[in-house]
Amino acid sequence: MAGVNSPRQGAYTALAYVTLIIISIFCLLPFVWMALASVDSNAQLFLKWPDSWTFDNYIRVFATENGTRWFANSLFTVLSATILVVIISGLGGYALSRSKAWWKQPFLYGILLIRVLPSTALLVPLYKILLTANNGMGSLVRPLAGENYRAIMQMVGFIDGYLGLIIVLATGQLPLALWIMKVFFDGVPKDYEEAAILDGATLVQRIHRVLIPLALPGLAAAGLFAFMSAWGDFLLPLILLSSPELQTLPIGLFRAFLRVNEIDYGLLAAIATIYLIPAVIAFSFARRYLVQTFSGGVKG
Structure with a gap:
């Protein structure tokens, strides 16, 4: 009985971890965009790798x-x-x-x-x-x-x-x-x-x-x-x-x-x-x- 339930339990566990990973990535994306945009000389609305890295945005804040x-x-x-x-x-x-x-x-x-x-x-x-x-x-x-x-x-x-x-x-x-x-x-x-x-x-x-x-x-x-x-x-x-x-x-x-x-x-x-x-x-x-x-x- 344990052997029958083991593959199904493993599949449920894997599905749960995949779901958690997807949710975590979805929650982290705004923070990733914020961190990258703050050091981007040409930050845009959409997530992208910075064209050139700069701390001018932080300098301007202060x-x-x-x-x-x-x-x-x-x-x-x-x-x-x-x-x-x-x-x-x-x-x-x-x-x-x-x-x-x-x-x-x-x-x-x-x-x-x-x-x-x-x-x-x-x-x-x-x-x-x-x-x-x-x-x-x-x-x-x-x-x-x-x-x-x-x-x-x-x-x-x-x-x-x-x-x-x-x-x-x-x-x-x-x-x-x-x-x-x-x-x-x-x-x-x-x-x-x-x-x-x-x-x-x-x-x-x-x-x-x-x-x-x-x-x-x-x-x-x-x-x-x-x-x-x-x-x-x-x-x-x-x-x-x-x-x-x-x-x-x-x-x-x-x-x-x-x-x-x-x-x-x-x-x-x-x-x-x-x-x-x-x-x-x-x-x-x-x-x-x-x-x-x-x-x-x-x-x-």
Whole structure:
């Protein structure tokens, strides 16, 4: 019986591998085109080998375009939102895991609803709330800032300011991060904390020496998801930012695509490649923790 089924099983296995290879090639082709077009002096819409190799497209991103500012704005806002998400989700996930309050489950499903709702449906009320908060912040800053009012509002403003974008990005990623950390802490035995208490450790010492080292895989996973999602967000920066000096990398890519009559595929491919690099680096660093988190976390 095994001999009869073996050739058929081998054929199914071979078919599965061939299908996976075809799908992988199909998924990789856009990245291959992007990498080749970014170093092609005459990049076209279709995939082709470069006529001549050049790094002028990358030089133009930073020399003639505002690429350095775009990249710095994206990195600052996304990293700030990610750090905020990691801190709040770590503390909140621990509290939700250890709490036995009756409202815990309704609260968890309630915050998950924020993630389920499409962001476009929330744009109008969200913008109205941020606009009201921005007007209030402006009334506080104007008497103190004087001539520096605009520069300060670009930092602490809720509309056309870093602070508003950071808070909104963090808020959008927080529900999933809270769920990840809550589930992760559910798998962390309480014995570690009890042993630290018996040794006379204070709350700060328990957090610093016990909880944070144990929670690193979960924090890395939550931070990775937050970073990747916030880094790829296009709609919120487009709606909330209007000043050219505040534009992020996806907005810069969008503007570069629209402002010319003839599309410069080499420049767009170079910007897209630069846009891709931080996400790849973040995944490379967090991959080990990500696997550990979703393969069972900490075992006691």
